[in-house]
Amino acid sequence: MLKLENITVKYKDKVVLENLSLEAKSGEIIGLVAPNGTGKTTLFNVISNFLKPNKGNVTFNGDLQYKTEGKEIAIHKQLATFPDQGDLFEELSGVDHMKLYANMWKGTTKHVKEIYEQLQMERYVKKKVKTYSLGMRQRLCFAMIAAADTPIMLMDEVMNGLDVANVSLISKKLMHMKQEGKLIFVASHLLSNLDLYADRVLYLKGGDIIHQQVLTDTTDEYLKVDLTPDQYENLAYTLPEDHLFIANHLCCIPIKNMTEEEQKEWVIKLSAYKGKELTIGPLGTAEYYEKYYHEF
16 A cells, blocks of 8 residues: 655765665554654654655555656645644634644545544533643544544554543554555554554654564564562573663563473562562563663
């Protein structure tokens, strides 16, 4: 559905993206994580056709080339970006904002009521935005992009300022939108939340995607325990070669190729470290983030 080929973006002598390639399809939620200043916003601007790369091509549905003159309107009909709270109109109601987005992209407002009911906004959606709290404004921004109902959606920090209940509510709506065939990119610092709904998570560093974590693939499981560097050093010579020591504190031992007896032996050995919690499972987004960015 969306294909990026060898995308390079430079500002004077600074290379922000370098030969980045990516393919994404309908009905997929893709998480995007990286420290600030490593290219997330630039990548979103390239995908949304707000920024022309110095090199490379972006293609939508196999035939719509971003660089083709006169195709801007056709591209923007297919794609909506998450609005900023600063762009909201204080004197308009929430439902007015949703209808604005619905009319701009979908050409109808029939679905607006269903969206704000799903997001439990009935109590305040018809009031002026100047009466809204930060959490209510953030939920409205999400409701607006949902009302646009475009095939591709770019969401930057969609969960900012939301409590646990609202994070759960929006996560559920994201899953529903995915089932409708939307292609959704979510850049977020709420790493464990991405594990709940993303199909894969991309990690940006040095202008390119350095790792792609497929969250639907849970075949690689680890014994995980927090250790001090000294504790790790004392244990290191006995550890399998493919173990990980993440961010100088998290020891992860792969168990995929271990026998049941070997797994028990390692559980007993690691349990000797008093006060240390031992867990078993795949690596999550937060753990990969520490692996690639703990030096930041």
